[in-house]
Amino acid sequence: MSDYDIVIVGGGPAGSTTAEYAALSGASVLVLDRRKTIGEPVQCGEFIPDSSEMKVTFPLVPDVDELFHVPDELILRRMDTFRMIAPSGRYWDVKFSGYTTDRAQFDKHLSTKAEKAGAEVRTSTRVIGIDSTDVITENDRISAKVIVGADGPLSTVASSLGFPRNVDMYPAVTCQAEGDFPPIMEMHFGDIAPGAYAWVLPKDKGANVGVGFSPKLSDGKLGEYLDTFKRNRGLNVTTRMAGKFVPSNGPITKTVLDNALLVGDSAGHVMAVNGGGVPIAMMCGRIAGRIAASHALNGTPLKDYEMEWRRQLAKPLQTAVNTKRLATLFMNTSRRTEWAMKFVGARRMGKMIRLRPVFP
Numbered sequence: 001m002s003d004y005d006i007v008i009v010g011g012g013p014a015g016s017t018t019a020e021y022a023a024l025s026g027a028s029v030l031v032l033d034r035r036k037t038i039g040e041p042v043q044c045g046e047f048i049p050d051s052s053e054m055k056v057t058f059p060l061v062p063d064v065d066e067l068f069h070v071p072d073e074l075i076l077r078r079m080d081t082f083r084m085i086a087p088s089g090r091y092w093d094v095k096f097s098g099y100t101t102d103r104a105q106f107d108k109h110l111s112t113k114a115e116k117a118g119a120e121v122r123t124s125t126r127v128i129g130i131d132s133t134d135v136i137t138e139n140d141r142i143s144a145k146v147i148v149g150a151d152g153p154l155s156t157v158a159s160s161l162g163f164p165r166n167v168d169m170y171p172a173v174t175c176q177a178e179g180d181f182p183p184i185m186e187m188h189f190g191d192i193a194p195g196a197y198a199w200v201l202p203k204d205k206g207a208n209v210g211v212g213f214s215p216k217l218s219d220g221k222l223g224e225y226l227d228t229f230k231r232n233r234g235l236n237v238t239t240r241m242a243g244k245f246v247p248s249n250g251p252i253t254k255t256v257l258d259n260a261l262l263v264g265d266s267a268g269h270v271m272a273v274n275g276g277g278v279p280i281a282m283m284c285g286r287i288a289g290r291i292a293a294s295h296a297l298n299g300t301p302l303k304d305y306e307m308e309w310r311r312q313l314a315k316p317l318q319t320a321v322n323t324k325r326l327a328t329l330f331m332n333t334s335r336r337t338e339w340a341m342k343f344v345g346a347r348r349m350g351k352m353i354r355l356r357p358v359f360p
C-alpha cells in the first residue's frame with residue numbers, strides 16, 4: 001500500500017495549487033519542498049495579470065475568478081499600463097491590467113490553502129531522486145500512487161524519470177529598489193538585456209526591478225547587466241539579487257510518464273514572450289490536482305492531464321513561442337531592436353502580451 005495517494009515535489013504556485021485541488025478531490029496529499037520557508041527567497045518580478053486579462057488570453061480556461069481570488073492584502077499595487085522602452089528611450093504604452101504582489105506571501109497563501117484543503121506540507125526536505133513509485137529524500141523514502149514534479153525549471157523529478165528537459169532557458173535576476181515610482185510597468189529592451197528585457201514593477205513602496213537575457217545573444221554576467229541597468233535607470237537597490245532560470249521555449253513535449261506528471265516551470269508552463277509563469281502554473285496545477293486525484297482514487301487515465309492542459313492552454317502558449325522566436329531574430333543588437341519596436345508599434349505589442357498572433 002502507498003504512503004500517500006499523491007506526493008508533490010515543490011511547494012511553489014504549481015505544487016501548492018495541485019495539492020489544494022487534489023486534496024479537495026479527496027486524495028491524501030504530501031508536498032515536499034527543500035526550502036526552509038515556502039516562498040523565500042523571492043525569485044520573481046511579482047507581477048500577476050488581472051483575471052480579466054487572463055480570460056482574454058486563455059479563453060478556454062474555466063472559472064478563472066475562482067482560481068485567482070487573492071486577498072486584498074496580497075495586491076500591493078494595481079496598474080494598467082506597460083511601458084515598452086526602446087534603447088533610445090522612445091516608448092510605447094500598452095494597456096494591460098494587473099498588480100504586483102509580495103511573492104513570498106503569495107506562495108505562503110497558496111500553501112496554506114492547500115493545507116486547509118487537507119494536504120500535508122513538509123519543508124526543509126530535499127528530494128534527491130525517484131525510484132518507480134518511491135520519492136527519495138535525503139533521509140526518507142515515501143511511496144505514492146502519483147508523483148508530481150512541481151520542482152521548477154531544473155526539475156529533479158523530470159531528470160530522474162527521463163522526461164524531456166526544458167531547453168533554451170534564460171537566466172533572470174531580481175531585487176527590490178526604494179523610491180517613488182509612478183503606476184507604470186516598465187520593460188526596457190536592447191543591449192541592456194539582450195533577447196529579453198529589464199523591468200521596473202512598482203509596488204506599494206518601491207519597486208521590484210530585474211533583468212533577464214538570452215545566453216545565445218550574450219556572454220555577459222547577470223550581475224553586470226543588473227549593475228548597468230541600476231546605473232542607467234538610477235535605481236537605489238536595497239536587497240541582494242536573487243534569480244534562477246526561466247523556461248522560454250514553451251511546454252516540453254511530454255508531461256505524463258507512467259505514474260508521474262510535471263506541472264509549472266518543470267513542464268515549461270511559461271509565457272515565452274514575457275517569462276510570466278505564475279498564472280500558468282496555477283491553471284495547470286488545478287487540472288493536475290483534479291486528474292491526479294481521480295487517477296489515484298478511481299483509476300481514470302493520468303494521461304487525461306496532458307490532454308486537458310493542452311486543450312485549455314497550448315494554443316496561446318505556442319503562439320507566444322512563435323512570437324518569441326521571431327522577435328529574437330531582431331533583438332541581437334540595440335539598433336535592430338529599436339527598428340523592430342518602431343515597426344511593431346503599440347497595437348501589435350498589445351497582441352504579443354496577450355499571446356495573440358502579431359501578424360495575421
Ligand SMILES: Cc1cc2nc3c(=O)[nH]c(=O)nc-3n(C[C@H](O)[C@H](O)[C@H](O)COP(=O)(O)OP(=O)(O)OC[C@H]3O[C@@H](n4cnc5c(N)ncnc54)[C@H](O)[C@@H]3O)c2cc1C
Nearest residue numbers: 010012013014034044045046047127151152264265277278
Ligand atoms: C527573475 C524572475 C522574475 C520572474 N517574474 C515573474 C513575474 O513577474 N510574474 C510571473 O508570473 N512569473 C515570473 N517569473 C516566473 C515564475 O517565477 C515561475 O514561472 C513560477 O515560480 C513557477 O512556479 P512553479 O511552482 O512551477 O516553480 P517554483 O516557483 O520555482 O517552485 C518550485 C519549488 O520546488 C522546490 N524544489 C525544487 N527542487 C526541489 C527538490 N529537489 N526537492 C524539494 N523541493 C524542490 C523549490 O524550493 C520551489 O519552492 C519570474 C522568474 C524569474 C526567475
